[in-house]
Amino acid sequence: MEVIAGTIASPKGFYADGIHCGLKKTKVDLGWIVSEVPANAAAVFTTNQVQAAPIQVTKEKMASGQLQGVIVNAGNANACTGAQGYEDAQHMAIAAADTLGLAPDQIAVASTGIIGRQMPMEKVTTGISQLKKAGDPHAFQKAILTTDLTEKSIVIQSQIGGQTVTMAGCAKGSGMIHPNMATMLAFVTTDAAISTELLQKLLRELTEVTFNQITVDGDTSTNDMVLVFANGLAQPSEIQENTADYDLFKKMFHAVLTVLSKEIAQDGEGATKLIEANTIGAVTDEAARMISKTIVGSPLVKTALFGKDPNWGRILCAVGYSGQPIDPNALTISLAGTVVFQSGKPVGFDEDMMQEALAQSKVEIQVALAEGSGQGMAWGCDLTYDYVKINALYHT
Numbered sequence: 001m002e003v004i005a006g007t008i009a010s011p012k013g014f015y016a017d018g019i020h021c022g023l024k025k026t027k028v029d030l031g032w033i034v035s036e037v038p039a040n041a042a043a044v045f046t047t048n049q050v051q052a053a054p055i056q057v058t059k060e061k062m063a064s065g066q067l068q069g070v071i072v073n074a075g076n077a078n079a080c081t082g083a084q085g086y087e088d089a090q091h092m093a094i095a096a097a098d099t100l101g102l103a104p105d106q107i108a109v110a111s112t113g114i115i116g117r118q119m120p121m122e123k124v125t126t127g128i129s130q131l132k133k134a135g136d137p138h139a140f141q142k143a144i145l146t147t148d149l150t151e152k153s154i155v156i157q158s159q160i161g162g163q164t165v166t167m168a169g170c171a172k173g174s175g176m177i178h179p180n181m182a183t184m185l186a187f188v189t190t191d192a193a194i195s196t197e198l199l200q201k202l203l204r205e206l207t208e209v210t211f212n213q214i215t216v217d218g219d220t221s222t223n224d225m226v227l228v229f230a231n232g233l234a235q236p237s238e239i240q241e242n243t244a245d246y247d248l249f250k251k252m253f254h255a256v257l258t259v260l261s262k263e264i265a266q267d268g269e270g271a272t273k274l275i276e277a278n279t280i281g282a283v284t285d286e287a288a289r290m291i292s293k294t295i296v297g298s299p300l301v302k303t304a305l306f307g308k309d310p311n312w313g314r315i316l317c318a319v320g321y322s323g324q325p326i327d328p329n330a331l332t333i334s335l336a337g338t339v340v341f342q343s344g345k346p347v348g349f350d351e352d353m354m355q356e357a358l359a360q361s362k363v364e365i366q367v368a369l370a371e372g373s374g375q376g377m378a379w380g381c382d383l384t385y386d387y388v389k390i391n392a393l394y395h396t
Helices: 053-064 082-100 121-130 137-143 196-209 244-266 285-297 299-306 312-320 351-358 385-392
Strands: 014-019 030-045 066-076 107-114 152-160 163-172 185-190 225-230 274-282 332-335 338-342 362-368 374-381
Touching (some): 030 137, 053 066, 152 244, 163 244, 274 285, 285 362, 312 338, 338 351
Antiparallel strands (some): 030 225, 274 374, 332 362
16 A cells, blocks of 8 residues: 555546636635546535535435536535525536536535525536536645645555555545534545445444544534545456455555544644544543544643643543543553653653643644553644634634
């Protein structure tokens, strides 16, 4: 398995493009991903009960288990826009299908941006007509961004069944991030041959330990979507479950989703550092994941780490209210590689060295329990003055 340079269109038979259509002032804001042939598709969606029109439309299109593309815009979420919003999302798919010469039921729709504004469809449909099938994939990766400061992408290759298989992923997400499958969108393409059923099974399983383990601000968006396409053009036969090929494909898939998850967390609005929490020795893996996510989601932990304050008491407090079984007298907390609490008591440390460690772009927290063999990780970011500024002025 090797990470290579590339884009979301690197796997065989995929194309992508992006343009500026006017939803944002100057930046690229509309794009598509297209497969040469119908691709087996899998998806997970936000668990927020308020769901944007593109979520509703794409759920309907997923019924067949196959898609050939997705049209995506930034700058307008098309959420809480009533019947008109639903019609607009449908029309986006129709316009993209007409431009590509495909059936509308083969085109998914995703949107991100401000909630509660009707979509300016004249701008959108004009923009769709200007997209190119073999356009600029880098432009697509820019077109899905909102308050993001960086593109988030990864391309991996591996030999599966004697063939070179490529998998690519890109994502957006910076604020309103607390996925329970935030405004988080992620897209994965692969030329591997795998059934819709196995792809969906793997996506649900791996989402639990990747995207569902990140948090920026505790808010679960109305528009979250992870969409995966597998067009099979690199392989003559499908990957089968319980085989070495399946295990390797799963490893590739896990790696792609993990990288995208970390990049989303690190690019949290106003963030200066990535926080990685690792819990071991919990009752179950799920308990360990919940403890880790509670830590990275704590506003007090996040602000302490922004201020380079080694306030391990806030970490211990978060562990205590995580709702998982713990014995505070039999756990160890390490902050930035240094043990700070053990067996119910604080452990002394060099404060100057700790300040230097907490000034780095990544801070690791480990909690070692004595409850079982469960382990799990989560990722978040610090909470800064700029987060408040960005969200206080979001509409204006």
